[in-house]
Amino acid sequence: MDLTKTxxxxxxxxxxxxxxxxxxxxxxxxxxxxxxxxxxRAGTSKPVLYRRWPAKVDLVLAALQHGGLFDKRALPDTGxxxxxxxxxxxxxxxxxxxxxxxxxxxxxxxHADTGLSPAELRDRLLAGSTNTGRKLLERAAGRGEIPxxxxxxxxxxxxxxxxxxxLVMTLKPLPDARILExxxxxxxxxxxxxxx
Amino acid sequence: MDLTKTxxxxxxxxxxxxxxxxxxxxxxxxxxxxxxxxxxRAGTSKPVLYRRWPAKVDLVLAALQHGGLFDKRALPDTGxxxxxxxxxxxxxxxxxxxxxxxxxxxxxxxHADTGLSPAELRDRLLAGSTNTGRKLLERAAGRGEIPxxxxxxxxxxxxxxxxxxxLVMTLKPLPDARILExxxxxxxxxxxxxxx
DNA sequence: GTCCTTAGATACGGTGACGTTTCTTAATGC
DNA sequence: GCATTAAGAAACGTCACCGTATCTAAGGAC
Numbered sequence: 001m002d003l004t005k006t007x008x009x010x011x012x013x014x015x016x017x018x019x020x021x022x023x024x025x026x027x028x029x030x031x032x033x034x035x036x037x038x039x040x041r042a043g044t045s046k047p048v049l050y051r052r053w054p055a056k057v058d059l060v061l062a063a064l065q066h067g068g069l070f071d072k073r074a075l076p077d078t079g080x081x082x083x084x085x086x087x088x089x090x091x092x093x094x095x096x097x098x099x100x101x102x103x104x105x106x107x108x109x110x111h112a113d114t115g116l117s118p119a120e121l122r123d124r125l126l127a128g129s130t131n132t133g134r135k136l137l138e139r140a141a142g143r144g145e146i147p148x149x150x151x152x153x154x155x156x157x158x159x160x161x162x163x164x165x166x167l168v169m170t171l172k173p174l175p176d177a178r179i180l181e182x183x184x185x186x187x188x189x190x191x192x193x194x195x196x
Numbered sequence: 197m198d199l200t201k202t203x204x205x206x207x208x209x210x211x212x213x214x215x216x217x218x219x220x221x222x223x224x225x226x227x228x229x230x231x232x233x234x235x236x237r238a239g240t241s242k243p244v245l246y247r248r249w250p251a252k253v254d255l256v257l258a259a260l261q262h263g264g265l266f267d268k269r270a271l272p273d274t275g276x277x278x279x280x281x282x283x284x285x286x287x288x289x290x291x292x293x294x295x296x297x298x299x300x301x302x303x304x305x306x307h308a309d310t311g312l313s314p315a316e317l318r319d320r321l322l323a324g325s326t327n328t329g330r331k332l333l334e335r336a337a338g339r340g341e342i343p344x345x346x347x348x349x350x351x352x353x354x355x356x357x358x359x360x361x362x363l364v365m366t367l368k369p370l371p372d373a374r375i376l377e378x379x380x381x382x383x384x385x386x387x388x389x390x391x392x
Numbered sequence: 393g394t395c396c397t398t399a400g401a402t403a404c405g406g407t408g409a410c411g412t413t414t415c416t417t418a419a420t421g422c
Numbered sequence: 423g424c425a426t427t428a429a430g431a432a433a434c435g436t437c438a439c440c441g442t443a444t445c446t447a448a449g450g451a452c
Contacts, residue, residue, distance in 0.1 A: 031227035165361035
């Protein structure tokens with residue numbers, strides 16, 4: 001809190017509120033996420049939050065958006081399929097805490113009426129994987145690196161599926177060796193196959 | 197409640213308590229799991245539960261065990277690798293609600309002191325996959341179906357990793373077509389590769 | 393039948409979070 | 423300077439759940 005100013009207003013206030021909401025969501029997950037926690041973290045009072053986001057789900061959605069979860073990621077272009085997919089997976093791995101926040105929101109939807117459309121959240125969870133893998137494959141085929149093929153979606157999404165799986169199962173970032181295994185031992189051999 | 201008997205005792209009572217606890221855990225997940233809910237579901241009073249399981253985690257663990265989560269599954273033996281893995285994955289898919297209950301317990305461990313050792317729970321989550329895939333592969337190699345090889349663990353666990361991933365991401369059982377894709381388009385081509 | 397254990401019902405006090413109200417006063421625009 | 427808005431502090435009532443205490447009486451052993 002700036003000593004020359006005691007109260008925040010406008011965009012500065014909202015930014016601070018959403019920073020706090022995002023941090024709280026990442027920190028405690030959806031079930032324990034609440035107005036008291038966010039207010040304390042933001043150094044504000046609850047009416048300030050309720051005025052803008054009258055229901056928990058409003059605040060959660062705003063926090064997710066503020067956290068950049070809905071941002072599109074640039075498609076890596078390293079000149080090789082291996083480089084592209086490694087970059088994409090490492091980026092995702094490094095940004096995992098946002099993913100984990102969304103997972104806690106998403107799984108909470110089993111048991112509670114979050115008001116969030118599961119399809120919307122699912123789209124966000126899978127964003128960058130339904131398209132990224134396929135785009136990288138098509139580009140590589142265009143370069144002649146791999147045979148052109150109409151890829152089953154399960155192959156296009158395989159690397160990110162596995163990263164996602166590990167993030168949930170271990171609650172830790174993947175060791176780089178695991179990323180290399182996914183790429184070098186599993187995905188690349190598969191996409192390099194000649195297919196009838 | 198049987199009209200000729202009004203109170204349960206002994207093994208009958210415990211079984212009913214754990215049935216209820218398990219059902220509650222599957223229904224509401226770990227964060228919302230509590231003594232009031234279990235007591236209501238079991239048609240009992242809270243002291244009855246507290247007498248046996250003084251802390252929530254005791255009750256959760258007992259419910260998990262009662263739900264058969266810690267049971268060993270028989271290794272399928274259909275005479276072919278494809279048959280074996282399809283059977284294993286379909287069984288797991290059918291039994292998924294137990295898996296989802298464990299996931300909610302496991303993820304809750306991020307944010308709460310469950311008193312459960314993450315390593316223990318992780319072992320249970322991965323049970324049947326660190327070993328099953330490898331055993332099926334070794335058996336198939338022994339039959340001459342596939343080249344013998346020292347399989348990277350990521351390949352041995354690949355089918356169940358993907359099933360697990362989909363269960364979490366979709367909150368639904370996998371369509372059989374997806375299981376067939378995992379087996380026929382991804383795993384079998386990979387394990388049939390000649391490897392230097 | 394008696395005696396003992398404890399199941400089941402009920403009540404209780406405490407706690408934490410929610411959602412709202414009240415109040416003071418900082419911040420902004422005129 | 424004044425008027426308006428709303429930030430921030432604090433308090434409040436409600437509710438759900440926890441964990442415990444009390445009581446009645448069912449169930450089982452003898």
